[in-house]
Amino acid sequence: MGVIVxxxxxxxxxxxxxxxxxxxxxxxxxxxxxxxAIEEPGQVLLLIEAxxxxxxxxxxxxxxxxxxxxxxxxxxxxxx
Numbered sequence: 132m133g134v135i136v137x138x139x140x141x142x143x144x145x146x147x148x149x150x151x152x153x154x155x156x157x158x159x160x161x162x163x164x165x166x167x168a169i170e171e172p173g174q175v176l177l178l179i180e181a182x183x184x185x186x187x188x189x190x191x192x193x194x195x196x197x198x199x200x201x202x203x204x205x206x207x208x209x210x211x
Contacts, residue, residue, distance in 0.1 A: 132154065134152070145170050146170075147168055148168065149166040152166070177196055177199065179192055
């Protein structure tokens with residue numbers, strides 16, 4: 132089972148260990164097997180269509196892409 136731990140502000144909690152977790156099935160504690168703490172940032176790739184059909188969207192695709200990436204750091208690479 133995968134879990135993501137955040138604080139009240141929505142920020143990821145780092146430095147957690149196996150001892151910080153307990154798992155229960157029908158009220159019975161189960162052993163944790165294969166615990167792996169991952170503290171590396173995730174990666175997101177967003178592709179935006181740049182063909183002639185995009186002009187019909189009148190910039191709506193740019194607004195949607197910006198709205199999706201509001202919480203991610205900006206690293207952009209343009210290729211034409």
